[in-house]
Amino acid sequence: MTKDMLSYCKRLVEEIKALVYLQPEKRDIDSLTEMERIQVRAADDPEHTKNISNRITDEGSTDDCDPVVVIIVDGVEKLLDGNHTTQATDLAQIDDKSLQWQLIPSEITDQLGESELLWIGNALNPRKKKEEKSNNHDDCVKLVLSMLNDGHSTNDDEVTDAIKELGHVGSEITSIKKKANNRFAKLISVKEGHVWKNFKTVKKYRDELKKLLRKLSTDTNEVYETSSGNFKLEKMTGIAWNWSKRIDSGAKQIKKEIVAVVYHPDAVTQERWNNEEKNKRLPEFTYVLHKMNGIKLTVIELNPWAPDGASKTKCSCCNSQFKDISEII
Numbered sequence: 001m002t003k004d005m006l007s008y009c010k011r012l013v014e015e016i017k018a019l020v021y022l023q024p025e026k027r028d029i030d031s032l033t034e035m036e037r038i039q040v041r042a043a044d045d046p047e048h049t050k051n052i053s054n055r056i057t058d059e060g061s062t063d064d065c066d067p068v069v070v071i072i073v074d075g076v077e078k079l080l081d082g083n084h085t086t087q088a089t090d091l092a093q094i095d096d097k098s099l100q101w102q103l104i105p106s107e108i109t110d111q112l113g114e115s116e117l118l119w120i121g122n123a124l125n126p127r128k129k130k131e132e133k134s135n136n137h138d139d140c141v142k143l144v145l146s147m148l149n150d151g152h153s154t155n156d157d158e159v160t161d162a163i164k165e166l167g168h169v170g171s172e173i174t175s176i177k178k179k180a181n182n183r184f185a186k187l188i189s190v191k192e193g194h195v196w197k198n199f200k201t202v203k204k205y206r207d208e209l210k211k212l213l214r215k216l217s218t219d220t221n222e223v224y225e226t227s228s229g230n231f232k233l234e235k236m237t238g239i240a241w242n243w244s245k246r247i248d249s250g251a252k253q254i255k256k257e258i259v260a261v262v263y264h265p266d267a268v269t270q271e272r273w274n275n276e277e278k279n280k281r282l283p284e285f286t287y288v289l290h291k292m293n294g295i296k297l298t299v300i301e302l303n304p305w306a307p308d309g310a311s312k313t314k315c316s317c318c319n320s321q322f323k324d325i326s327e328i329i
Contacts, residue, residue, distance in 0.1 A: 001115045001147055001158050009116050010165065013123045016081075016102060022067055026098035032068060032086045037079045038117050052088035062089055067100035069124065071109045071117070080104070080117065081124040115146040115162075122166050137176055140166055144180035153272055154181055185266045194305045199263040200227075209302070212322065213261060216300065221257035227265045228273035228301075233285050236260070236297065244292040257296040258289065261322075264304045278325070286326075301325045 001009075015021065056062055068082025079086065082099070089097050112120070122139055140163060144154065152159050154177040163173050197205045209225060217223045222239050226232075236258050246253045264270035282299060289295040302322045 001113075001119065001150070001152070001162055003158060003161065005111075005116060006119070006158065006161055006165065008111070009120050009123070012104070012108065013120055016069055016104070016120075016124060019067065019102065021069075021102035021104055023101055023103055026062075027068070027070075027101040029086070029089055029097035029099065032070075032079060032082075032099060032101070033090050035070070035077055035079045037083055038071070038121055049084050049087045049091070052084055053091040056089060056092040057094060060094055061096060062092075062094070062099050065089070065099060067102045069102050069104065071104040072106040073109055075106070077103075080121055113150065115143065115150055118143040118146050119162055119166070137168075137172070137179065140168060140176050141179045141183065144176060145184055148180060148184045148268075151275070153276075181268055185268045194307060196267070197263075197302070197304050197306050198265070199225075199302065200265065205306075208321070209261070209263065212300075212302075216259055216261065220255055221259050221298075222255055223259040223261065225261045225263065227269065228262050228277065229265060229269040231260065231262060231273075231277065231281060233281075233288060236285060236289060237292070240289055240292045240295045243295060247293040256294065257298060259298045259300060261300045261302065263302040267304075270304060282325070298324065298326050 052065075056065065062085075065085050066082070068085055069080045070077050071080045072078075082101075085099065089099055109117075122143055143162065143166075144159060147156075147159055147162065148154070159177070160173060163176055168176060197208075199205045199209045213223050213225060224235070224239075226235065239258055243253050243255060262273075264273065282297075286297045289297045300322050301324075
């Protein structure tokens with residue numbers, strides 16, 4: 001969700017709150033309960049529904065209920081806001097169960113994706129508003145997950161802005177991002193017949209990494225390990241600086257190659273590496289080191305997958321322990 005799209009969504013929320021799209025006639029409850037919902041919340045709250053239902057029954061009508069919000073997506077009506085109100089009205093002991101409603105036309109909703117719709121749904125439930133269940137962390141985590149699926153990172157300003165606009169601050173934002181990252185990692189770290197190789201905490205894979213470092217080490221290179229999330233130029237130039245100074249002085253310098261062995265701590269970091277960091281950093285780092293008297297950079301990327309031992313099917317992804325990705329430059 002871009003900053004411009006976030007502003008667009010904020011304007012739409014203000015229009016909905018101002019009842020710009022209010023329809024002249026009430027909508028019957030049967031059509032609303034049968035309507036497909038945009039599931040903004042991580043889970044419905046039966047207790048909250050019961051409380052609203054009791055209030056409607058006591059008042060004898062739905063006149064004091066906020067209008068439910070219906071949108072049109074690909075020609076189909078969907079309930080965006082008012083899930084609990086709709087369910088509560090259906091349970092209430094009253095004769096007229098029709099509800100006030102707003103209809104957002106397709107020319108507006110056609111510009112909105114899943115992340116935008118989830119944000120709007122959350123924004124229509126402001127925190128601490130009486131008789132409404134305010135958006136909680138899990139609802140916001142669901143929104144951030146949608147943004148991660150769209151290609152965002154939790155480090156993006158757009159993600160932070162979207163969370164802030166829903167009323168979350170400080171450590172709440174950090175907690176929401178952490179939960180979203182952990183859930184996203186689990187979603188994309190699932191591969192049938194495989195396990196994720198944690199090279200930092202699992203002794204078997206840690207020993208595998210140490211063995212590879214020894215194998216790659218020669219008299220003419222310096223080999224070190226790094227996570228893909230910590231692949232930094234400062235580490236390399238720190239190694240190459242003294243080498244370059246020796247070459248400048250005319251002294252003999254045997255080591256002229258840096259070998260970075262890169263492992264992925266989790267699937268989220270690997271996604272970011274594949275989609276952004278790798279193609280950006282490798283050419284830049286190679287160029288800088290080459291300017292330091294021709295120091296060579298070789299980057300070895302470790303395969304993060306291993307057979308789980310239960311599957312009898314062999315796949316090509318497990319055939320190689322690592323690959324030299326220096327050639328992508």
